[in-house]
Amino acid sequence: MLPPEKPTPLFGNPALNYYKPKSRNALSRQNWARALLWLVGLLCAASSNAHLLNMTKAEVEILPDNSLRASLLVDLSREAGSGEEYFRWSNLANPTRDPTVQATLARLTQGLNITADSQPLHWQVTHITWPKDRPLSDFTSGLSWPMTEIQLAAPAAVLSIPSTIPLNRPSKTSSSLSPKTQAEPPRVLQARFSDGFRFEEPIALRMSCACSNLSLNRWLVRNQQSPQYYPTGIANNETATQQPALNVWRDYIWLGITHIIPKGWDHVLFVLGLLLGMHTARQLIIWISGFTLAHTLTLGLAAKGAIAVPSQWVEPAIALTIAWVAVENLMHPPKTYLRLAVVFAFGLIHGLGFAGVLKEMGFPPGDFTTALIGFNVGVEVAQLAIVLLGWIIYRTWANPSAWRRRVALPGSVLIAATGLYWAVVRLVG
Structure with missing residues (x-):
């Protein structure tokens, strides 16, 4: 042998x-x-069937009148169920009248969990920019990521605060507002993007305020609570305005992975x-x-x-x-x-x-x-x-x-x- x-x-x-x-x-x-x-x-x-770099981008801003505006850049492919359906949504004459689109937007507003001073904000969709100029091949390709921009708004928070002006002393500064309440920026914002909506990860979050030059930028995944954002800083607790370096280290290591x-x-x-x-x-x-x-x-x-x-x-x-x-x-x-x-x-x-x-x-x-x-x-x-x-x-x-x-x-x-x-x-x- x-x-x-x-x-x-x-x-x-x-x-x-x-x-x-x-x-x-x-x-x-x-x-x-x-x-x-x-x-x-x-x-x-x-x-090859998944989009590359199709992460969600979210910007939350406190406006000068203390109302809040959110701008989301999202890939709706998985929410639609397929690239072909996402393409159909984008090319409807009035997409927001479509029942499936309405259900998707309802899930979006429920999944956008942002609190102002521990109180949940109630968001309303104000404008949507669909990727109508993109061909069908972009929606079905694994190397393209047609993004939809969704604008949302939440009303200003009216917070009860002690009046510093005696009621028997009229003041020019108090004539337009109740002596017991006035609108002011939230002292703290916090965000979480829940699983109710398929937010593509990572989620790039930015929170800012017209009242200051302070902002917060973080990468998140679904169901991860963001750090607290203090638009005007924190009186009597300056150390809390800085997030621990360990948290930044941990978050960005995970995002690198x-x-x-x-x-x-x-x-x-x-x-x-x-x-x-x-x-x-x-x-x-x-x-x-x-x-x-x-x-x-x-x-x-x-x-x-x-x-x-x-x-x-x-x-x-x-x-x-x-x-x-x-x-x-x-x-x-x-x-x-x-x-x-x-x-x-x-x-x-x-x-x-x-x-x-x-x-x-x-x-x-x-x-x-x-x-x-x-x-x-x-x-x-x-x-x-x-x-x-x-x-x-x-x-x-x-x-x-x-x-x-x-x-x-x-x-x-x-x-x-x-x-x-x-x-x-x-x-x-």
Whole structure:
């Protein structure tokens, strides 16, 4: 009986060039690895039907007459049930007369839970700007996010306050208001976006007041209570005007994580491309370290405003970096330090993409550095999770040559095709 054929060496790495008959345990591990890879593939496919960067933007403002105005920029695809239905809503002659739209707006006003001095505000929709100028393909594409702008209003709060003017002494300042009550800005606002409405995450919240230059900027997820916002500061308790740095740190770490998993599929595919091209742990560590250093550098500079590149160039460039790495995997085994130079350059581009998102969301006043570092730490935590999962899957394969033939090469083809498709769509769109 002829001995079994030895596998092809994996990029000349002697430590991995071994052969042993496949045991049942080895086959079982490979089956689990294949199942995990199929799961990753399904998640990537599912992401093609999900909008990228379709986070909700919410601005709440206290106006000069102390009434409140809210402006929401929302993607209604999931509320509508499909992109086709969202497109139909947007092109109705009078969408607010449609029963399904009315029900959606009712859920929206109920889901917008904002309190003024612990009292709930009652919102009314005042104006809606639908994305009527967008083609149907934008509503059904996973790479476009038609947004609807919804304006809402809440009446001014009239608060009972002690009168400082004796009732038997007339005053010019008290002639137009009751001596016992007068309208004034709320002392504190707080917001929560409930699950009753499908707000896309993260939710970028900004609260401000015409009465002062104080504002609050936070990223939230559904059912997360915002920090308290004090429009005019807090008398007799100045320390409460500043949110603890620990809260900012915690919030922005979480936002960095969620920006990658599950939102940042372009970043995920780039890291997976590096995984599929490596043949030693040392290579992977060098490449990931260079990539991290590069995107951290441009993230900080661009977020601070030191450099600026239009997003219409950054987003297609990011897609091309994904395709480049995957095609390189198919053509030849990447050289460690040559790929490091390429990965560092591409990391600079990815950092610009991160900064664009952060600048759109805004930073909490006085906490720029804390928020920036926290966001970057969150990105690295998510990136490390991807690398560890990929390494575990890789190590379950007893035959390295089979890994390259069955996983690395087909995976690189899929990633290259996805990157090229995204590049074309982002350039054309």
